[in-house]
Amino acid sequence: MIEQILTQDEVDALLQGIADESDVLEPETTPADGVRSYDLAAQDRMVGGRMPNLEIVNERFARHLRTGLFEVLHKSAEISVGDIKVQKYSAFLRDIAVPANLNIVSLLPLRGSGLVVCDPALVFAAVDALFGGSGKFRTRIEGRDFSATEQRVIRRLVDVVTREYGRAWAGIYPLELAWQRSEMLPQFATIASPSELVVTTAFSMEIGDMNGVVSLCLPYAALEPIRSVIHSSAQGDSSHGDDRWLAIMKGQIQEAELEIVAELAHAPTTIEQLLALAPGDFIELDMPRGIQATVAGVPVLDCHYGTSNGRYALKVDQLLHCSQASWIGESHGI
Numbered sequence: 001m002i003e004q005i006l007t008q009d010e011v012d013a014l015l016q017g018i019a020d021e022s023d024v025l026e027p028e029t030t031p032a033d034g035v036r037s038y039d040l041a042a043q044d045r046m047v048g049g050r051m052p053n054l055e056i057v058n059e060r061f062a063r064h065l066r067t068g069l070f071e072v073l074h075k076s077a078e079i080s081v082g083d084i085k086v087q088k089y090s091a092f093l094r095d096i097a098v099p100a101n102l103n104i105v106s107l108l109p110l111r112g113s114g115l116v117v118c119d120p121a122l123v124f125a126a127v128d129a130l131f132g133g134s135g136k137f138r139t140r141i142e143g144r145d146f147s148a149t150e151q152r153v154i155r156r157l158v159d160v161v162t163r164e165y166g167r168a169w170a171g172i173y174p175l176e177l178a179w180q181r182s183e184m185l186p187q188f189a190t191i192a193s194p195s196e197l198v199v200t201t202a203f204s205m206e207i208g209d210m211n212g213v214v215s216l217c218l219p220y221a222a223l224e225p226i227r228s229v230i231h232s233s234a235q236g237d238s239s240h241g242d243d244r245w246l247a248i249m250k251g252q253i254q255e256a257e258l259e260i261v262a263e264l265a266h267a268p269t270t271i272e273q274l275l276a277l278a279p280g281d282f283i284e285l286d287m288p289r290g291i292q293a294t295v296a297g298v299p300v301l302d303c304h305y306g307t308s309n310g311r312y313a314l315k316v317d318q319l320l321h322c323s324q325a326s327w328i329g330e331s332h333g334i
Contacts, residue, residue: 122212
């Protein structure tokens with residue numbers, strides 16, 4: 001009989017290294033003096049409490065997704081919303097059944113990326129429904145990749161998910177999901193480090209006799225700029241902003257000091273010409289009629305150059321405005 005070379009602890013250590021999970025929690029020991037260290041900057045210490053607005057978004061999303069799936073599959077889908085979980089990204093990846101379809105999506109206008117995970121049962125249920133099946137015959141999941149037809153069906157499902165999730169945020173915050181790419185292995189779908197916290201929600205679906213799950217995973221660091229929005233208990237159905245808050249912010253912005261830069265002209269030259277310059281040489285400049293004054297590189301004024309009371313000055317001809325209407329929360333993505 002061949003003796004066992006590796007112990008179970010050694011096998012677990014090897015699997016841990018493959019999964020790149022260096023954040024395994026070790027048993028907490030109590031010091032002899034009874035005093036334990038407390039890290040105030042730790043992310044898991046700062047996250048807590050319910051997320052009422054996010055719960056509203058999930059309920060809306062479930063309703064919208066039911067309608068969107070019926071338009072694609074021509075079958076009614078029963079959707080139930082799971083609980084909102086705040087967990088480490090490594091823990092979320094451990095719960096994903098392989099093979100799975102992992103779709104990386106950008107969170108506009110916020111920074112960072114999210115994850116839309118479609119489990120294989122949902123993919124096969126959608127394919128079966130599109131081709132007129134009843135869902136009675138089970139499809140083997142393990143041991144193969146998704147075919148080209150299945151990948152096209154997945155993309156249609158993800159398009160529905162991203163569209164309806166953006167609709168669910170209407171009136172609360174203009175969050176939109178934009179598809180970037182798809183992966184099958186969790187190690188290639190890196191939207192956060194293993195120790196970072198993510199906000200996850202699972203949506204269970206019943207399509208005919210088959211069941212499937214769509215999971216949304218959003219890094220908490222990406223949602224941090226709108227933390228007050230998702231933790232607020234006030235529903236964001238109204239499209240009107242807080243007039244008092246807007247007035248206060250407008251007054252503060254008007255008192256802010258800015259540095260205006262006006263470039264009078266440019267003189268293109270080469271290194272050879274620059275090295276050949278000597279005292280007394282002239283650099284010819286073509287003075288344009290109009291000059292744009294900028295703030296941090298953004299044009300704000302159309303002016304022309306002149307003098308006033310014996311000093312060089314700029315006369316403002318026109319105030320430049322942005323042609324696109326913006327949401328006041330777009331600055332969160334900066």
